Structure formats: structure tokens, C-alpha cells
Amino acid sequence: MVELVIEARKAALAPGMDVKRILPFRLKRMVGPFIFMDHAGPVEVAPSTVKTMDVLPHPHIGLSTVSYLFGGRVTHRDSTGAEQVILPGEVNWMTAGKGISHSERFEDPAMLAGGMLEMIQTWVALPEKDEESNPTFDNYKPDVLPVFTDTGVWMRLVAGNAYGLKSNVKTHSPLFYLHAELEKDARFGLPQEHTERAVYVARGSVEVSGKTYTPGQMIVFNNGADPVISSPEKSTILLLGGEPLGERFIWWNFVSSRRERIEQAKADWKEGRIILPPTDNQEFIPLPEEKSKPAGSGPAPPALS
Template structure:
């Protein structure tokens, strides 16, 4: 029934910005097409450290990044010329495809100093046929995302399909991604139409088959399992999964089904062949020093 429990690891992105890193995990690289997941915040940073939190322009290939905020705001700029303030409850879906660069800036000091900033970042690997797709970015407003409520249960469909819900968020493979809030004592079952399914506990705690699971844990279930999930207190969950895509390689911010494509992406970034955002091109993150061992694989340039 329960395939694996993943405990989030602490990753430090900047002074005052620690995240919980859930995926990839050495014993479970992906859940459906989801290959990366970070939970940042709540962040409470006072001046003058706030500028240190900005994520400078950096590249991606072979994936889509999904930014979802619980609180605060982030300014996204990318090499397509898109400039978008990301706010809570929106879905911001950036398809890197053949290559894109973007930055994330925290330009509202009040949200940082007030501890309001909290967000989930995921990466969705692309099917082989779409790995070289043209880059794209779309912002979806909360009113475009269906909400379902029941006794003690509130959920918003971020992308894909589950529980009979669908929306217009463009995806490239079968998947589901939901923000779920449960009152204490509420029960929930997992959607059964997807092969791989995971639950990340962002707040609160759950009981599953007589065992308690808490904040920062991801529960991944076997195909066909139908567990009953009981909220032990007010609890916030991210449900995700879908159909597996096959093996993917990940190095820094690059994801591909082919190792040689990642080597090409390294060279492209180093030589300036991936354009910088036109409105944020004065600085960027250089290519990390390459390491030969898997343990030396440089950390992704999260937030995304």
C-alpha cells in the first residue's frame, strides 16, 4: 500500500532562505512526471539580507517549472520577455523545452519581513517528444482553477485531472496536482485513475493505516492502493503524481532523457547561447563546477 516515505531534507539557498527539499530522493527520483519539489518558507528576513534571496537568471531544459504560492509574492522574468508577479493561488507554468532562462526576485520587502512568503516549487519532466518544445510561460488565475469542497475538505486543482476535476492548465503528459486543506477529523481517499501518487504534508499531520505522518514528509503509494487519509489536526497537503515517463537524468537545472543533451546544455549556458531575460540581464548564475560523482551533482537553482 505505502511504497515509501520521503523525509524532506534541508537545503540552504541563501542567508535566511532554507527550503525543504523533497524530490529528487535517492530511493525515489520521480513520482509520475514530477522530478523536483521544494517547499520554501514561511520566510522572515529583515533588511539588508532581503536582496540576497533573489534567484538570479539561470537556465532550464527538458522540463516545466510550476510555481505555487501560499503567501507573499515573487516577480518572474524570463528570456521570452515575460514579466509576471506571482501571487497566492495562481499557477505559473513555465515550459523550458529546448532552453529558457529566468529569474525570481523578491521585490516586496513587507512580505519578506512579515513572514508571509511561502511557496511550493515543482518540476515536471517532459515526454521525450516534447523535450525540445518551444519555451513558453503561462499564468493561470485562481478563478481558472476549479475548487471542490465537502465536509471538512477543500481542494483546488492546480493541473491535470483528479476527483472529476479538470482545468485549462496545459500539461504534456497525464498527471494530477492539487492543493488540499483538511479540517481536523476529515477523511480523504486518493484518486485512483493515476499509476503513481504521492502526498506531501505542508502543514499538520495525517493518520494512514494507524500510523502518524507529519510536516515535511511525502507518502508515495503503490499502484491501486486505496488508503484512507485522516487529518489529525488542520492540515495542508499537496497531492501529485501521474504516469511515469521513464528514466530521466538531472544535473543542476537541466533534465533530459539523454546525458549528451545535458552536456550540450552546459556548453550552451557557458557560451551564452541561452538568452538572458531582456529586463534582467545584468547578472546571472554561472555554470557550477562539474563533479564526476553523483554526490557532486550541483544543487538545482531553486526556487526553480
């Protein structure tokens, strides 16, 4: 029924910005095409430290980054020329393909001081045929995302297909990604459309086969399992998964099916061949000091998504 329970680990992205890191995990590098997952917040910092929390321009290859907010606002800028303030319930879907750079800045000090920022960031690995595609960026408003409801259950389909619904968000491989709000004593089953499936508890708790799972835990289910998931209290969870893509190498912000492509991406960033966002090009994050070779679907140095 339950294959594995992943406990989130603490990771520091910037002063005052500690996140819960769920994926990758040493015993489960990916769930479907999802290769990375961070849960940030709620973040509360003094206004004087807001500037130090900005994520400066940095590169990606071979993946899509997905930003989804429970609260707050973040300004995204990237090398395609896109500039977007993302708000709660929206989806920022950036596909790096052969190479992109972007920044994430927190330009509302009052929001951070008030503890309103809470964000989920995931990376979705690309199929081999799309790894060298041209980079793209799309923002999707909440009103274009399908909603599923049942007794005590509200779910927004962030991407993919599940429960007979299909999202308009453009993806590259079969997957599903859902934000669910559960009332006390709600009960539901997992979507059956996909091979690999997991539930992440953001707030509250859920029960599966008599066991209780709490915030910061991801429950990974065996293929074909059909559990009943219940909520002993009001809870917020994320459901995600899809079809596996095969082994991926990951190092810093780079993902690829080919080890040598990671090495090329390092050189490209170091030599300036991945351009900076045109409206945010005065500073950037340099290539980290190399301490290890890319690991097959293994954990990377602290990533900046």
C-alpha cells in the same frame, strides 16, 4: 499500501532562504513526471538581506517549472519576455523545452520581513517528444482552477485531472497536482486516475492505516492502493503524481532523457547561447564547477528553480 516515506532534507538556496527538498530522493527519483520539489518558507528575514535572496537568471532545459504560493509574492522574468508577479493561489507554469532562462526576485521587503512568503516549486519532466519544444510561459489565476469540496475537505486542482475534475493548465503528460486544506477529522481517498500518487504534508498532520505523518514528509503509495487518509488536526497537504515517463538525467537545472543533451546544455549556458531575460540581463548565475557526471534520475547539485 504505503510504498515509501520521504523525509524532506534541508537545502540552502541563498542567505536566509533554506528550503525543504523532497524530490529527487535516492530511493524515489520521480513520482509520475514530477522530478523535483522544494518547499520554501515561511521565510522571515531582515530587510537588509532581501536583495541577497534574489534568484538570478539561470537556465533550464527539458522540464516545466511550476511555482505555487501559499503566501507572499515573487516576480518572475524569463527569456521569452514574460514578466509576472505571482500571488498566492496562482500557478506559474514555465516550460523550458530546448532552453530558457529566468529569474525570481523578491521585490517586497516588508513581505519577507513579515514572514509571509511560503512557496512550493516543482519540476515536471517533459515527454521525449516535447523536450526540444519552444519555451513558453503561462500564469493562471485562482478563479480558473477547479475546486473540489467534501465534508471537511477543500481542494484546488493546480494541474491535470483528479476526482472527476480537469484543470485548464496546459500540461504535456498525464498528471495531477492538488492543494488541499483539511479540517480536523476530515477523511478522503486518493484519486484513482493515475498510476503513481503521493501526499506531501505542508502543515498539520495526516493519518494512514493508523500511522501519523507530519510536516516535511511525503507519503508515496503503491500502485492501486486505496487508503483512507484522515486529518487529526487542521492541515495543509499537496497531492501529486501521474504516469511515469521513464529514466531522466538531472544535473543542476537541466533535465533530459539523453545524457549527451545535458552536456550540450552546459556548453550552451557557458557560451551564452541561452539568452537572458530582456528585462533582467545584467547578472546571471554561472555554470557551477562540475564535480560529477549527470546521474540517471539522480540528485543534482543544489538546484535553482
